[in-house]
Amino acid sequence: GAGVSQTPSNKVTEKGKYVELRCDPISGHTALYWYRQSLGQGPEFLIYFQGTGAADDSGLPNDRFFAVRPEGSVSTLKIQRTERGDSAVYLCASSLEANQPQHFGDGTRLSIL
Amino acid sequence: GENVEQHPSTLSVQEGDSAVIKCTYSDSASNYFPWYKQELGKGPQLIIDIRSNVGEKKDQRIAVTLNKTAKHFSLHITETQPEDSAVYFCAARSSGNYQLIWGAGTKLIIKP
Numbered sequence: 053g054a055g056v057s058q059t060p061s062n063k064v065t066e067k068g069k070y071v072e073l074r075c076d077p078i079s080g081h082t083a084l085y086w087y088r089q090s091l092g093q094g095p096e097f098l099i100y101f102q103g104t105g106a107a108d109d110s111g112l113p114n115d116r117f118f119a120v121r122p123e124g125s126v127s128t129l130k131i132q133r134t135e136r137g138d139s140a141v142y143l144c145a146s147s148l149e150a151n152q153p154q155h156f157g158d159g160t161r162l163s164i165l
Numbered sequence: 166g167e168n169v170e171q172h173p174s175t176l177s178v179q180e181g182d183s184a185v186i187k188c189t190y191s192d193s194a195s196n197y198f199p200w201y202k203q204e205l206g207k208g209p210q211l212i213i214d215i216r217s218n219v220g221e222k223k224d225q226r227i228a229v230t231l232n233k234t235a236k237h238f239s240l241h242i243t244e245t246q247p248e249d250s251a252v253y254f255c256a257a258r259s260s261g262n263y264q265l266i267w268g269a270g271t272k273l274i275i276k277p
Contacts (some may be wrong), residue, residue: 056208083263094171094254094267095209108263143208150263153199156208 054078056157058144064163067136073129073160077146084127085154086119087143095143101127102150134164167192169257171268179276184245186271188255189237197258198238199265200229202251209254213240242273250275 057076065071077084083102087095097111101121109119116134121127131138141161145154168191178184190198196217201209215222215229215238222229228241242249252272256265 058208085264087265092270094169094256094269095265097264097266100263111264151197153211153214154265155211156201158206158208 056144056146056155058142058157058160060160061158062161062163064165065134066165067134069134071131071134071162073131073142073162075127075129075144075146075157077125077127077144078155081146081148081155082124083147083150083152083154084121085145085147086127086129087145089141089143089159091140098129098142100150107150131162136164138162139164167195167257167259167266169255169266169268171255171271173271174269175272175274177274177276178245180245180247182245184240184242184249184273186240186253186255186273187237188239188257188268189235190257190266191236192257192259193233193236194259194261195236195257196260198229198231199256199258200227200240201254201256203254203270204251212253245273245275247275247277249273 059074086098089095100108103124116132119129141159143159145156147154171188199214203209226243231238252270255268
């Protein structure tokens with residue numbers, strides 16, 4: 053596909069469990085971003101990758117959240133010891149380069165019971 | 166840090182009329198202002214953007230204006246159609262920074 057792909061589209065899990073969310077950016081895009089969107093609000097920045105490295109992780113709420121992009125393409129957002137407050141839509145975006153427009157996937161809707 | 170305020174939160178217009186959504190930002194170093202359209206269950210879709218060296222940009226029925234002095238920018242949609250119904254978000258990005266700071270969104274309702 054031509055767009056940003058996120059899997060799974062929905063994830064329901066119990067409090068305390070570990071989850072991984074995957075993002076497949078547009079081919080050739082060097083920059084990748086993770087955002088979190090709560091109901092009725094705009095997205096909030098979590099982390100930005102340029103290539104394989106996390107250039108800005110200032111938005112990660114705490115050390116339970118971690119993200120990787122080992123080969124500079126696919127990225128995985130990992131959440132340990134999930135809490136009910138982590139429930140949200142996690143959005144991934146990519147751009148050709150860091151100062152170019154960001155294009156979003158449809159997100160993963162995470163529900164923590 | 167940057168703060169973006171957006172209003173109105175809900176806008177209802179008659180089909181064929183124009184719609185205007187306004188945003189203000191706080192960081193004078195912001196230099197990039199995109200607008201996104203988000204439909205239910207979908208991710209935000211970029212519809213138009215403007216950089217700080219330009220005062221206005223138009224793409225068919227959609228236009229964006231920027232007033233750097235007042236630190237506000239607006240989205241204008243003319244000849245609205247039912248498929249324009251969605252939530253619209255403005256955002257801002259500061260020079261040297263790569264994260265977008267978002268407004269709270271405007272739910273646009275087009276009445277037939």
